[in-house]
Amino acid sequence: MSLTDTFIRNVKPASSPRKYFDGEGLFLYVPPNGSKLWRMSYRFEGKSKLLSFGKYPAVSLRDARSCRDKAKSLLAKGVDPAELKKKQEQERLEESKYNFELVAREWHKVRMSAFSQKHQTTVLYRLETYIFPLIGKKAVTRLEINDVLAVLRPLEAKQHYETARRVFQIISQVFRYAVVLGRMKSNIASDLRGILHPRKVTHRATLTDTKKVGQLLRDIDRYEGYFPLVCALKLAPMVFTRPTELRAAEWSEIDFENAEWHIPAKRMKMGEKHIVPLSRQVLEILEDLRQFSGDGKYLFPSIRSSVRPISDATMLNALRRMGYEKHEMSVHGFRSLASTLLNEHGYNRDWIERQLAHGERNEVRAAYNYAEYLPERKRMMQEWSDYLDELRNAA
Structure with a gap:
């Protein structure tokens, strides 16, 4: 018999763990502490395996069934859903090591060493003032065009057009560095060329007559x-x-x-x-x-x-x-x-x-x-x- 939300809400913990099955391997696991955890049992290459979907009510009955169906679809394609989940979690962990700030500071140390101390200080100031507060903690692989625009638009709104241009250059250079190191697939900033307010060309006063x-x-x-x-x-x-x-x-x-x-x-x-x-x-x-x-x-x-x-x-x-x-x-x-x-x-x-x-x-x-x-x-x-x-x- 399939589970219902009413039943799940009213189920009480027992002195020993209990399992309440919904069908096709999906069940609700209720240990003595009263937690209500979604599990799915299945077999892959002749071995019994277990997959976790999360905790009720954060994961509803409907969500749990959707997760079960996705897992069964993977099994039909010869993919072990537990191993895939483990791999994806490992990738997310790796991504967290390469947030924008970490990559940018590495870029600054490696690439900016060829420039004067004054220029290095200026670039670091722009990173710490305008960029890190908004996208510094985000993994470079998960950054999107809108994230870059979120840094640039406030500067343009204040008519700080030259600062916006300089900040955009820094972000693009960090992205290129990340691509070279294999931490990004492409430089997403390249799609934003021409989007900034046109640069007003000013020439320093001089005499030529x-x-x-x-x-x-x-x-x-x-x-x-x-x-x-x-x-x-x-x-x-x-x-x-x-x-x-x-x-x-x-x-x-x-x-x-x-x-x-x-x-x-x-x-x-x-x-x-x-x-x-x-x-x-x-x-x-x-x-x-x-x-x-x-x-x-x-x-x-x-x-x-x-x-x-x-x-x-x-x-x-x-x-x-x-x-x-x-x-x-x-x-x-x-x-x-x-x-x-x-x-x-x-x-x-x-x-x-x-x-x-x-x-x-x-x-x-x-x-x-x-x-x-x-x-x-x-x-x-x-x-x-x-x-x-x-x-x-x-x-």
């Missing part, structure tokens, strides 16, 4: 202020490194004998060692500066403390005091200025890109390319300084 460049150089020469700051401003157009790389330059990095500035990988944005050839004009400025700060660590020490370099704001404020507004010139603009004019003068684009220290996509090549085109770049950098002199001295 040669007459205005010449005037800027003359204004820098006439600027009266803290001597290391004046030297930094004079060097900026000639070496055109990133502002952070310039202002934090150390005397130990300057090779006067070979007229080279060796910036270590840890101070570079892309985490690659970089060589800046030093022109005759640059060396003259450095010789004067060495009389001022040569016994310290930094070329351009802060006016308040010799243990810190000048700040980006210090250089920017100097430009503003010279009368150059936000839309006219920025400290980073010296790079764009040099790139534009060098390209216009027909210099090899590879020389220019290498001197700008733009990212090398080939990781093996990147480890050795800091000296790439060095003889050509030395000639280019001297000719560039000579050309700036011409612009400065032009009527």
Whole structure:
């Protein structure tokens, strides 16, 4: 006789375990403690086996019968339902070991080690602030497109479009890493390309008109202020490194004998060692500066403390005091200025890109390319300084 919900609700425990059968192997197992547990007995390859479906009333009579029918369907196909359940539970256990946060932290440790400490810190901040709180504990194999959107949509709602784009890049890179390691079958983030708010392209302010460049150089020469700051401003157009790389330059990095500035990988944005050839004009400025700060660590020490370099704001404020507004010139603009004019003068684009220290996509090549085109770049950098002199001295 089949079981009913009324019977199951009213059944009482006995001093010994009892079984109440529903048919086709399904029965309710009631031990002395009063629990009501669903079981199914069956035979597979001549052996008696037992399958558990859960506890009543969390698993209703209807649910238990559905589980029995699914198990019988598997048996008809030659599949042992107990072994399949065991395998699935093991897979779920394995998946739990690879939640997004664990994979992302491993990716950060392995992949981000090639980048500067500042960039590593920024990426980790975005992971811990925007991503981990929402999807960090979820297994990477169970993440879906909607999970990714749940991270991005709040940022876009606040019009933090650039942050959303950066966060999306991080998630996609973690997914690619998981795919390579066999922890995901595919990068689901690839299906979301183009879904974010279009990026608003903004260019850092710079001057490219040669007459205005010449005037800027003359204004820098006439600027009266803290001597290391004046030297930094004079060097900026000639070496055109990133502002952070310039202002934090150390005397130990300057090779006067070979007229080279060796910036270590840890101070570079892309985490690659970089060589800046030093022109005759640059060396003259450095010789004067060495009389001022040569016994310290930094070329351009802060006016308040010799243990810190000048700040980006210090250089920017100097430009503003010279009368150059936000839309006219920025400290980073010296790079764009040099790139534009060098390209216009027909210099090899590879020389220019290498001197700008733009990212090398080939990781093996990147480890050795800091000296790439060095003889050509030395000639280019001297000719560039000579050309700036011409612009400065032009009527």
